[in-house]
Amino acid sequence: MKGSLLFHQALQDCFSVLDSPVWMDSSTTAECRSLEAAVGGAQKMASLTGSRAYERVSLISSFAASLFLGDYAEIDFSDGSGMNLLDINIREWVPTCLDACAPGLAKKLGNPVPSHTILGNISPYLVERYGFSPNCHVIAFTGDNPASLAGMRLEEGDITVSLGTSDTVFLWLKKPQPALEGHVFIHPMSWQAYMGLICSKNGSLARERVCADCADGSWEQFSKSLKETVPGNKGNIGFYYFSVEITPPAIGIHRFNAQDEKVSEFSSNVEIRSLIEGQFLSKRIHAEKLGYCLMPQSRILATGGASCNADILQVLADVFEVPVYTLETTNSACLGAAYQAKFGLLFAEGMSFPDVVSTAAPHKLSARPNPAAVQLVHLLFLGSWTGMESVAKVRRPCQVY
Numbered sequence: 001m002k003g004s005l006l007f008h009q010a011l012q013d014c015f016s017v018l019d020s021p022v023w024m025d026s027s028t029t030a031e032c033r034s035l036e037a038a039v040g041g042a043q044k045m046a047s048l049t050g051s052r053a054y055e056r057v058s059l060i061s062s063f064a065a066s067l068f069l070g071d072y073a074e075i076d077f078s079d080g081s082g083m084n085l086l087d088i089n090i091r092e093w094v095p096t097c098l099d100a101c102a103p104g105l106a107k108k109l110g111n112p113v114p115s116h117t118i119l120g121n122i123s124p125y126l127v128e129r130y131g132f133s134p135n136c137h138v139i140a141f142t143g144d145n146p147a148s149l150a151g152m153r154l155e156e157g158d159i160t161v162s163l164g165t166s167d168t169v170f171l172w173l174k175k176p177q178p179a180l181e182g183h184v185f186i187h188p189m190s191w192q193a194y195m196g197l198i199c200s201k202n203g204s205l206a207r208e209r210v211c212a213d214c215a216d217g218s219w220e221q222f223s224k225s226l227k228e229t230v231p232g233n234k235g236n237i238g239f240y241y242f243s244v245e246i247t248p249p250a251i252g253i254h255r256f257n258a259q260d261e262k263v264s265e266f267s268s269n270v271e272i273r274s275l276i277e278g279q280f281l282s283k284r285i286h287a288e289k290l291g292y293c294l295m296p297q298s299r300i301l302a303t304g305g306a307s308c309n310a311d312i313l314q315v316l317a318d319v320f321e322v323p324v325y326t327l328e329t330t331n332s333a334c335l336g337a338a339y340q341a342k343f344g345l346l347f348a349e350g351m352s353f354p355d356v357v358s359t360a361a362p363h364k365l366s367a368r369p370n371p372a373a374v375q376l377v378h379l380l381f382l383g384s385w386t387g388m389e390s391v392a393k394v395r396r397p398c399q400v401y
């Protein structure tokens with residue numbers, strides 16, 4: 001690259017596509033279905049690569065590493081797990097998937113590498129033009145989701161629940177069970193382990209809607225309703241998918257009373273608890289479907305806008321039966337990328353990831369599971385409930401308490 005030009009000027013004629021698609025693009029859906037067909041179907045694809053086929057090949061995260069390196073960067077295991085090309089069990093590209101995409105792809109992609117790998121030194125252009133030290137190493141880049149997991153310092157058995165506009169659940173998995181819903185990635189900090197990811201579109205948007213309808217738009221009033229109702233909601237439960245949900249793929253508002261009958265409305269207080277319990281039960285059930293197992297030391301690390309609401313966090317602790325901690329970190333993906341870079345540099349000296357983050361501020365305990373409450377929630381819903389569609393048929397008879 002010419003040393004006098006700015007970075008974007010030096011790169012402007014390099015690309016065959018000017019407007020690169022982002023993750024919301026679905027123009028390659030037909031190719032996804034043919035990729036699944038090539039390996040024997042959607043579930044086979046999920047078992048091999050961690051998820052059914054989604055519309056993406058090379059991800060922006062590993063591409064950005066190439067810019068710093070001035071060469072094609074090797075792709076880290078976690079980012080590679082988002083491509084539907086990597087066998088997450090043996091951490092190698094799947095020849096059938098590569099061949100189904102394009103000839104000669106293996107050569108272009110290079111070998112997938114652990115996330116702490118030093119890829120090389122920064123490009124001479126960046127040294128010359130922007131004054132980087134020529135000794136600056138480029139560590140493998142990873143995606144925003146694996147980086148968030150690192151930024152939140154998840155430990156074995158932990159879950160992160162991000163209660164933002166949409167809700168996201170990150171899981172530390174030892175033995176994943178990739179399913180048609182959710183995603184499994186190779187863990188960014190511990191490549192023998194896995195991380196699970198579940199996204200729900202009807203997160204804060206659904207909570208806001210019910211808050212507007214049942215609590216005059218006041219979170220204080222919303223919290224008061226949670227305090228005035230009991231865990232298990234006397235057998236009432238609801239699922240509120242105002243727009244088509246990702247996990248599970250469902251739409252509509254579905255309310256069931258204590259007799260498992262579908263009903264068209266609840267009182268405001270019951271509606272509010274039913275929304276929050278339904279959201280968290282769904283997260284727990286889908287987490288378990290991906291292979292998540294509660295461990296004695298398990299914690300939930302809560303983040304995102306609604307994590308400031310102590311009453312919502314109490315329901316979260318009760319439904320998952322684990323203590324909930326909150327994080328001060330607002331931009332966990334950036335922080336995680338910085339931790340990852342530090343880990344990459346110190347790995348060679350024998351440092352572990354926990355050593356690298358040992359000086360970070362501790363997480364704050366925000367809710368402890370109430371043993372009486374979790375037992376009731378458990379009796380009512382877990383174990384037998386397998387999905388929104390079947391809730392009315394398979395839920396155990398309501399316990400009166």
Ligand code: ADP
Nearest residue numbers: 163164165166204205208219304305306308309
């Ligand atoms: P984003 O995912 O867009 O970054 P945030 O993580 O900032 O969003 O979360 C914003 C959401 O937090 C808002 O949509 C709002 O509904 C929710 N929120 C803010 N305060 C509260 C509260 N006290 N109780 C419940 N939800 C809240």
